[in-house]
Amino acid sequence: MITRRKEPFRYSMKEPVECQLELTTVNRMSFSGKxxxxxxxxxxxxxxxIRSFLDLKASEHFIECRIHLRLNEENFIFPGHVRWQRIMDDTEYDYGVHLLLTDNEKEQINIQLRGLAAERKIKVM
Known part of the structure; x- marks a missing residue:
């Protein structure tokens, strides 16, 4: 498992935020998924x-994806790839997703997250 827990400004949601996971490639093969x-x-x-009911068996596959997310009434689609998977219980799995963002997208996400932190909807770790 590869993590970046020492990275500054990791924001933890006080209540998990609904989002959607879109798989785009699995083992470098295009995947048109729901x-x-x-x-x-x-x-x-x-x-x-992120947390999902889907068991991707991430240790066995290279998985590229998109995270569809709404922050502060603004919709985002963040491309990335799954780095790790952890089973939470019999029906849910946590995934670490490395986001592949441009500098402009990184700045946009920071602006949105600072707004959520000011509203006390998230906490800075």
Whole structure:
């Protein structure tokens, strides 16, 4: 498992935020998939942790995805790839997703997250 827990400004949601996971490639093969319901647990400008009922067997596959998310009434689609998977119980899995964002997208996410922190909807870790 590869994590970046020492990265500054990781924001943890006080209540998980509804989002959707879209798989785009599995083992470098295009995958036209549906949007799968998920929950955003925490996020930074380089990555996020989501929770889903879907068992992707991430240790066995290279998985590229998109996270569809609404923050402060603004919709975002963040591309990334799954770095790790952890089983939470018999029906839910946590995933670490490395986000592949431009500098402009990183700045936009920081603006949105600072707004949520000011409203006390998230906490800075």
């Amino acid at each position: 949007l799968v319901p998920a929950k955003l647990i925490d996020i930074s400008k380089n990555g996020c942790r």
